[in-house]
Amino acid sequence: EIVLTQSPDFQSVTPKEKVTITCRASQSIGSSLHWYQQKPDQSPKLLIKYASQSFSGVPSRFSGSGSGTDFTLTINSLEAEDAATYYCHQSSSLPETFGQGTKVEIK
Amino acid sequence: EVQLVQSGAEVKKPGESLKISCKGSGYSFTSYWIGWVRQMPGKGLEWMGIIYPGDSDTRYSPSFQGQVTISADKSISTAYLQWSSLKASDTAMYYCARRTTVHPNDAFDIWGQGTMVTVSS
Numbered sequence: 001e002i003v004l005t006q007s008p009d010f011q012s013v014t015p016k017e018k019v020t021i022t023c024r025a026s027q028s029i030g031s032s033l034h035w036y037q038q039k040p041d042q043s044p045k046l047l048i049k050y051a052s053q054s055f056s057g058v059p060s061r062f063s064g065s066g067s068g069t070d071f072t073l074t075i076n077s078l079e080a081e082d083a084a085t086y087y088c089h090q091s092s093s094l095p096e097t098f099g100q101g102t103k104v105e106i107k
Numbered sequence: 108e109v110q111l112v113q114s115g116a117e118v119k120k121p122g123e124s125l126k127i128s129c130k131g132s133g134y135s136f137t138s139y140w141i142g143w144v145r146q147m148p149g150k151g152l153e154w155m156g157i158i159y160p161g162d163s164d165t166r167y168s169p170s171f172q173g174q175v176t177i178s179a180d181k182s183i184s185t186a187y188l189q190w191s192s193l194k195a196s197d198t199a200m201y202y203c204a205r206r207t208t209v210h211p212n213d214a215f216d217i218w219g220q221g222t223m224v225t226v227s228s
Contacts, residue, residue: 001169032212034214034215036152036215038152043202043218043219043220043221044144044152044202044204044215044218045218046207046214046215046216049207049213049214049216050214055207055214055216085151087151087152089152089154089214089215091212091213091214092212094166094168095154095156095166095167095168095169095170096142096154096157096168097154098144098151098152098153098154099151100151101151101152
């Protein structure tokens with residue numbers, strides 16, 4: 001099973017600041033890495049698929065990069081509505097797995 | 108509108124059986140893989156398994172193999188997750204989610220609203 005390790009687990013950020021979340025895979029997964037945002041009491045929402053492809057309707061301040069084992073989700077100019085937990089997800093091999101999540105809090 | 112609508116919250120006792128549902132609409136139900144994801148209270152997302160409603164091809168995570176059964180009835184565009192004997196540790200929110208495209212390795216773009224399952228004596 002491929003283990004995804006996100007860092008940090010928690011981040012407290014002021015509005016307009018840049019946020020960087022990393023996701024490291026225990027083995028190479030090519031670009032089969034996706035990012036989701038989950039707000040309290042809501043279902044997850046897809047932000048980025050295949051490492052860097054922005055999903056339709058997602059604000060342009062969200063971007064993704066990486067391949068192989070190291071991936072990054074970047075939120076440029078954080079807004080208050082971005083307070084949420086962010087998860088990475090690999091679909092390269094079964095069983096698919098999620099990272100443990102990174103909670104982003106607004107200061 | 109493309110959507111997945113899940114069945115309502117359930118409260119069960121240990122040892123009871125349960126089947127929850129996920130109904131797709133607004134798209135060709137048989138053409139897209141549907142996955143199930145568990146979220147225990149205050150915890151992260153766990154991938155349980157996935158089914159292709161077109162031919163019921165099903166894959167499970169080893170962590171859930173033998174513990175749950177995933178199925179689908181394409182005639183009514185509905186996927187299911189079932190337990191034969193619930194445990195307290197099955198208490199969680201369960202989400203169904205649809206692949207973004209017909210590609211078997213794509214992300215999940217459409218998520219159900221979640222079904223909360225509470226197992227308590």
